[in-house]
Amino acid sequence: MAAETRFGPWTSLYKEIEDLARIFDVADRGEALIADLKQREAALRAEFSGDKHPTFLFWFSSPSPADDAYLGGGNGPSGYIADLLGGSNAIKTEADWPTLGWEGILAADPTVIVASQVDRNRWELDNADAKIAYLTSDPTVSQMDAVKGGRIVVMSGAAMNPSIRTIYGAEEVAKQLRTLDLP
Amino acid sequence: MPSDRSEGGAGWLAIFLALxxxxxxxxxxxxxxxxxxxxxxxxxxLAIxxxxxxxxxxxxxxxxxxxWDLRLSRALVAALAGAGLAICGAILQALLRNALAEPFVLGVSAGASTGAVCVIVLGIGAGSLTLSMGAFAGAFAAFALVAILSNGATSGPNHTILAGVAAAQLFNALTSYIVTTSGNAQQARDVMFWLxxxxxxxxxxxxxxxxxxxxLGLAICLWMARSLDAFTFGDEDAAALGVPVARIRLILFAVTAMITATIVSMVGAIGFVGLVVPHAARYVVGPIHLRLLPACAAVGAVFMVLADIASxxxxxxxxxPIGVVTALVGVPFFAIILYRARPQA
Known part of the structure; x- marks a missing residue:
């Protein structure tokens, strides 16, 4: 499954860590970090290899509740996280950061909504709490199955960029998924 | 023949508007x-x-x-925006006696962009309300500049167009300056989408x-429709016909700036509609503004809803982005009109 995401498997990231570690003459620590990340990846993949295949919506931010939302697209890091957790990205576009109106999001009907916490404080909906407040209070959006089923999880927005934080983001989502009752 | 239609009384217009x-x-x-x-x-x-x-x-x-909340409201706002931009285009083409005039010729769109970019990039305020207000303020700042540069619109159409071009250049430069000096890639994309x-x-x-x-805007314009017709012959002839040229021009500029600024602050700068629809409508119902303006409103509304569906x-x-679609759909359509309306040898 991993090969389906443009982003994974993580060979390029591991290569980069290896190169940097060699440049700074700490090759052993680089190896240790790679081993650690690989182990975390494998652990998640093993844990979520069951018969549940949820779809995830990764909501990065929006200028305002009504505006089209910036989402984590198809095969980017968001898709990789979804894949690690035994599911797939509800947004299938090739674009890394598509914008989509709420009708499109309602139509995508994700199993789980990932509300990202973006620490830049530029838009009111950068904040994960503001996203959750909108999802649960808007008369229409609150009718989505994911919202009605309480399947909203919070993840650091930085994990939606390709970096070592992507795996930490996947772990953050995994921790909350364990407490949820997935359909 | 177009001339028959334009002279041919209210019957043809009524049929066209009904259609x-x-x-x-x-x-x-x-x-x-x-x-x-x-x-x-x-x-x-049932939902409707x-x-x-x-x-x-x-x-x-x-x-x-x-x-109800997403599709119908969106379609109706699109219809109104199309109608508004088309009306503004027709008014400005008459006032400035220039076939290339359109709602953004007075620098209104460039000013709105600068206002919006100030909010997006410089972070003056946050949220969509301040964004709209920033755009609106910028639009009116540009309009005021053009009004001052053209002596309260008393110094003739060419002067006003030049003032508008200057204002547009100034505000576009300001927008680019702000984006390149303080924006990042993500913000540049926000700005582009907004534009x-x-x-x-x-x-x-x-x-x-x-x-x-x-x-309100359409009512004012229709009320002044006969004066607009007089403008077609030039300022001096219009004045000789008893039209208070400077006052009417200023009022109608203000009306178009108001309509355009409201639309731009709501849905961004959507090009092409205001330029093309008046020409299309003029081809069908003729140049008399009492007929042209309702026809522009109707054609603009239909065109914009179609463009939004496509987007x-x-x-x-x-x-x-809707502006991409209006141009992609509009240009071939416009080309057909241009071709059919070419002077007969």
């Missing part, structure tokens, strides 16, 4: 049935009749909301505001 209203009803209906979320035709009809309070059918809340326009964020509140502004369906799970 356009039917077309508008049809495209709005089409807009409410098309979208990512597939909803059966029967449910769409429920919305008007005619029925109380029990349909899924989510489908009802998609049809190309989107109906994504509109709701019923926008529809109500736009209805008031455009109804939603052309790419799945992604919305294409």
């Amino acid at each position: 356009m209203l039917i077309a508008l009803a049809f495209v709005v209906a089409l807009a409410t049935t098309i979208g990512d979320f597939s909803i059966g035709l029967g449910t769409v009809v 009749t429920n919305g008007f309070g005619l029925t109380h059918a029990d349909i899924p809340r989510i489908q009802e909301a998609v049809v 190309l326009g989107s109906f994504g964020g509109v709701r019923w509140g926008d529809f109500q505001l736009l209805t008031v502004v455009i109804a 939603r369906v052309v790419a799945t799970q992604q919305t294409v």
